[in-house]
Amino acid sequence: MASGFAINNKSGFAIETEGLTRVFRNRWANTELRAVDNVSLQVPEGCTFGLLGANGAGKTTFVKMLLSSVHPTSGTARIFGRHAQDASSRRSVGYLPENHRFPTYMTGWGMLDFYGALSGMDSASRKRKIPEMLTTVGLDERAWHTRLGKYSKGMLQRVGLGQAMLHAPRLLVLDEPSDGVDPVGRKQIRDVLQALEQQGVTIFLNSHLLAEVELFCHDVAIIQKGKLSLSGSVKDLTSSGGYRVTACEVPEALISELATRSKAHSVEHGLLELMFSTREQANSAVDSLRANQCEIESLNAIRSTLEEVFIRTVSEKPEGVTDK
């Protein structure tokens, strides 16, 4: 899916925010809520990126600032190097909002035609691409000319995804894309997104389905009470569970020594299992075991699930967060 809109982007980032902040003030009650607080984030071009956070963490406000439906209180957001407030920055963006409310008087075809025209596609391209896209998102041909008011949640999600992809964007921002879609449909959507990823499209996913994000995204960020709590590659974040070394025929004296260096150990049926926090500690233990002619059974990194990382992160109160 090559974009029809070439934008010269020297930064190499699809999304770049710097100190992005949005404060909602209620003048009557004299209160304020920092929905997004000083978030600086960079999403490289071609990356699949997941934004995670509990309900009300500020994810949607962050996405809305990227797409200019919410104005930031301070800070900047750039899309492919262009200021997010500049309408032309959104030429290469496809967006599927979370609680979308597509006009029910439109048909699936009509909706793609309307949003395609707003995205800058000419009539001939729309006519050519709409049937392709409706087929790609798995919408039954009989439903193409049916009003959206008669669509199921899953069908609306599919047609919504279709409108986001129709103009061949270079960045797809998807807010809960598989919400209401059955497992087979989810797999189809994942396959479509994977195909786009291979074509170099940047995918920014905002989802509560952590298993889905873990399966699909290379990089994630966790936002908590408006602040960026954690960001990095899924691989790095989930491999921080430590290292496990198992060995046999280990002398008692060495077991005692290694036990003091490990964070946990056990001996069962003559097999010693040691747990270490860092790779260096694990390597040092292997050196000691080999120096004593012990047999190494296995050495592996213990992976956490993304869900564990997420729960761990959101359980911690981020620095500087104040409740208003």
Next chain:
Amino acid sequence: MNATLALIRDTFREAFARRIFWGFFGCCTALLLFLIFILRVDVVQGALATISIFGNSLPSTNVENLVQQTQSVIAMVLYFAGMALSVFASAGLVSSVFEPGRIELLLSKPVSRTHLLLGRYAGNVLVVAANILYLVVGSWVIFGIKTGVWGLGFLISSLCTIFVFSVLLAVIVLVGVIWDSAAVAIMVTFAIMILTPILAQKNTLERLLSSEWSRDVVRVLYYTLPKTSDISIIIRHLILNQPVESWMPVWSTGLFGIAVLGLGLWRFNKRSF
């Protein structure tokens, strides 16, 4: 251009779906059929012999005057009742755009906010204009064919009606952008429509008011708000081929419309959704 056409087409589609367009169209068609039914003209050897309305014959010398009077009645019905209906119908078409879940998607497209709102505004004006022109041109043709009176004043009056509607629509847009409420937009616009005929009696009001400041308030309101009542008199003069004394009500109403629409666009551009 693609985006503008899409926005206009979308407004028509929504008007069709909400039965607004067809409601108007049905009323206009009924009125045209009524005209065809009540207006009977007897032609003898190519000249008008008699004209009858509801069976009452009139001398042919009064035909032109009668047609103009009838056209001015139609124009007034259209101007006041049609305008009220149009405002009632259009408020929903404007506020529906600001619905959560719909506006975010529209704003994510590479179209400026000004363009989006003006596209919707233009679509809405065209929905109402299509029906006004259908009724006016339709009745103009019926009168022309049956009586041979083809005065252009009636046609020009329709443009005045569309113009005043577009000014009132600017009020609907501004209120819609600020409060997202079709009901409030209708109330504010109706309040203006009710207030302006009262303000049109400026001279009488000034005589009745005792304090200078209250007279100032009346003057400021009169010159600031759209002059719907004064424009209705201009429309009548146009149809009856009478000279128009002053075009001030038209241009000052136009200025009001531009200012209010500008304010609506400014607020829309500043607002977060």
